[in-house]
Amino acid sequence: MMEIENNHNAEPFEPNGVRDLATNNKDIQSFKNISPEDMKLVQVEYDKLREVIKQLDENVSDLLQAQENKFLVAYKNHARKITTDFTKLQAEIEGKEHAIQNHAYVKELEEERDWYKKEALHLDSMLTKSKSNEHSFREKVQQLEQDKEWLSNQLKELLKEKKELISTLESNESVCKT
Numbered sequence: 001m002m003e004i005e006n007n008h009n010a011e012p013f014e015p016n017g018v019r020d021l022a023t024n025n026k027d028i029q030s031f032k033n034i035s036p037e038d039m040k041l042v043q044v045e046y047d048k049l050r051e052v053i054k055q056l057d058e059n060v061s062d063l064l065q066a067q068e069n070k071f072l073v074a075y076k077n078h079a080r081k082i083t084t085d086f087t088k089l090q091a092e093i094e095g096k097e098h099a100i101q102n103h104a105y106v107k108e109l110e111e112e113r114d115w116y117k118k119e120a121l122h123l124d125s126m127l128t129k130s131k132s133n134e135h136s137f138r139e140k141v142q143q144l145e146q147d148k149e150w151l152s153n154q155l156k157e158l159l160k161e162k163k164e165l166i167s168t169l170e171s172n173e174s175v176c177k178t
Contacts, residue, residue, distance in 0.1 A: 033170060042159070049155065053148050060144060064137050071130050078123065089116075 089112075096105075 034166060042162075046155070049151070053151070056144065057148075060141055064141065067137065068134070071134075075127075075130075082123075 093109075099105075
């Protein structure tokens with residue numbers, strides 16, 4: 001199963017340029033004009049968004065692992081049952097090969113053979129369906145990763161837009177004061 005990376009030791013996400021702006025003396029002044037309440041609100045909302053993304057990632061990973069475990073347990077149990085049944089049937093066939101005397105008994109064995117063939121085909125179709133489900137789960141995980149990236153980009157854009165609006169507001173306030 002595909003492993004989904006959970007990097008719990010990663011640094012907190014910062015939009016492109018925030019670290020660079022904070023170190024630039026000219027731009028430090030523009031950050032001083034942002035109220036601490038606004039910065040706290042942005043940080044709180046950002047933290048919430050990160051937590052939701054983290055939980056979603058963990059939930060998808062847990063769900064995929066649980067589904068894989070359920071499938072493997074069911075498959076192993078069924079394979080064990082088939083092996084047991086197969087062993088029993090082999091012993092029965094060896095014991096009865098000498099006793100086959102009439103057509104009715106042969107016909108009964110042919111029907112059992114047909115049933116086992118049908119059961120093998122059924123199991124094969126179940127395995128194919130399970131593989132298909134696994135593939136769709138992998139596609140969903142990939143889609144969720146893409147959604148996560150898109151949301152991250154949207155957050156970056158919104159932060160950039162907020163900065164531009166704040167600078168526009170400050171310039172408008174300075175014009176109004178004069």
